[in-house]
Amino acid sequence: xxxxxxxxxSLREEIGRSTWQETLAEGSDSDALxxxxxxxxxSISRLRPSIRLAxxxxxxxAAVRLSDGDEVALLTPVSGG
Amino acid sequence: xxxxxxxxxxxxxxxxxLDHLWHFLAQAQGGGIAIFGGTTRRIxxxxxxxxxxxxxxxxxxxxxxxxxxxxxxxxxxxxxIGILHRTGVVPxxxxxxxxxxxTRHRGPAFEAARFLIDELKVSVPIWKxxxxxxxxxxxxxxxxxx
Numbered sequence: 001x002x003x004x005x006x007x008x009x010s011l012r013e014e015i016g017r018s019t020w021q022e023t024l025a026e027g028s029d030s031d032a033l034x035x036x037x038x039x040x041x042x043s044i045s046r047l048r049p050s051i052r053l054a055x056x057x058x059x060x061x062a063a064v065r066l067s068d069g070d071e072v073a074l075l076t077p078v079s080g081g
Numbered sequence: 082x083x084x085x086x087x088x089x090x091x092x093x094x095x096x097x098x099l100d101h102l103w104h105f106l107a108q109a110q111g112g113g114i115a116i117f118g119g120t121t122r123r124i125x126x127x128x129x130x131x132x133x134x135x136x137x138x139x140x141x142x143x144x145x146x147x148x149x150x151x152x153x154x155x156x157x158x159x160x161x162i163g164i165l166h167r168t169g170v171v172p173x174x175x176x177x178x179x180x181x182x183x184t185r186h187r188g189p190a191f192e193a194a195r196f197l198i199d200e201l202k203v204s205v206p207i208w209k210x211x212x213x214x215x216x217x218x219x220x221x222x223x224x225x226x227x
Contacts (some may be wrong), residue, residue, distance in 0.1 A: 050225065057144050060088070079202075080137075080142070080178065
């Protein structure tokens with residue numbers, strides 16, 4: 001299945017792009033996705049302790065099962081306002 | 082039937098309009114309007130800021146802002162709620178965020194406005210980048226506030 005990854009702010013600057021597609025095994029969960037991304041991106045690995053996920057515009061807890069077409073945002077600590 | 086306060090949330094690059102927000106809130110014809118404005122501070126400790134810039138996960142930020150407004154509406158006796166956040170460059174003294182609440186009586190206006198800015202800072206996916214006078218630049222947000 002394919003999910004869309006979105007990153008913002010410092011993570012977007014470090015990776016050099018704001019969005020891309022990831023192909024995952026059917027039935028993968030968000031923990032597996034994060035592990036795969038950490039293995040490929042040093043910045044994601046380094047910032048992993050402070051990264052929280054949002055799936056389809058909603059905050060996600062750990063190990064959420066993903067579906068084809070999901071949008072997964074990797075969010076660093078927010079600082080609005 | 083429970084009354085749901087009209088809510089307006091928005092994100093824009095253009096400067097935020099206090100007049101526009103006040104006019105929206107005044108239509109409630111209540112007894113109180115409280116507006117909080119978050120502005121770009123010039124001095125923090127020994128560092129001088131030239132400007133702030135903001136980036137948003139737009140679609141999610143709007144949903145979170147609406148969710149917070151809905152929660153405030155159910156917890157306090159509010160008539161109207163408006164939350165506006167700016168993206169892009171926000172110069173010193175400009176507002177990056179305006180939060181407004183119209184109520185029948187003044188107490189809930191202050192309380193709901195306080196709740197909304199405190200919660201926005203914790204859960205709305207927007208990030209600020211600080212540009213200092215000495216040329217250095219830093220994304221803010223080392224740790225989650227909650």
